[in-house]
Amino acid sequence: MEQGARHPHIDNEHYGREMFHRHRHGAGRVVAYFLVLIVFNALLAVYALYMLGMALAFDWSILKSGTVQVILESALQLLLFFSPVILTIVFNRLLYRVFRGHGRFTRGTWLFALLMIVAVQTATIALIFGYGYVDGANGLNIESLGVTPLN
Structure with a gap:
């Protein structure tokens, strides 16, 4: 194809501004x-709070x-401890790509x-601590983080 020639699969009559027309569904998608x-x-x-409680x-x-078994169990616990960070990065990237579309x-x-x-993750964690859902009775098992002395 020569330089400056149009693409062979595009009709000349449709090559104008219709080809570059953008759909107006961007705001709804965002x-x-x-x-x-x-x-x-x-x-x-x-x-993340649940896995922190488990750790x-x-x-x-x-x-x-x-022993090797103990080291493997500890490595699995560390992986589970860091899994919220890994999942946050991976799933938010996938979510971005899915909604971005073409x-x-x-x-x-x-x-x-x-x-x-x-902001959302910080606010959610603050609400959980604020309403006292960190003790073992409510299921997150991180009661050691519930009350910390200032001294």
């Missing part, structure tokens, strides 16, 4: 993305024996989404 992002990251924050409840003194989000959406992820 709103849906942020609503799903808020709900999903609130659930990830609850999962705090784990008996780390078993590492003194030094087009692009407007400039700055990723920065606003990143700030929203941090």
Whole structure:
């Protein structure tokens, strides 16, 4: 194909402005993305607190024996401890790609989404601590984090 020639599969009559016409569904897609992002990251924050409780409840003194099985169990506990961070990165990236579709989000959406992820997870954790859902009776098993002395 020569330089400056049009693509052979495109009719000349449709090559004008119709080819570059953008659909006007961008705002709805962005709103849906942020609503799903808020709900999903609130659930990830609850999962993060649950896994923190599991890591705090784990008996780390078993590492003194030094057997391979104990080391593998401890490595699995560390993986589970860091799984909320891994899941947050992976699932939010997939969520961004799914809602982006064939087009692009407007400039700055990723920065606003990143700030929203941090804000939603922080607010969810603050609400859980604020309403006292950290004790063993309510299921998160992180009562050692519930009350910390200031001195």
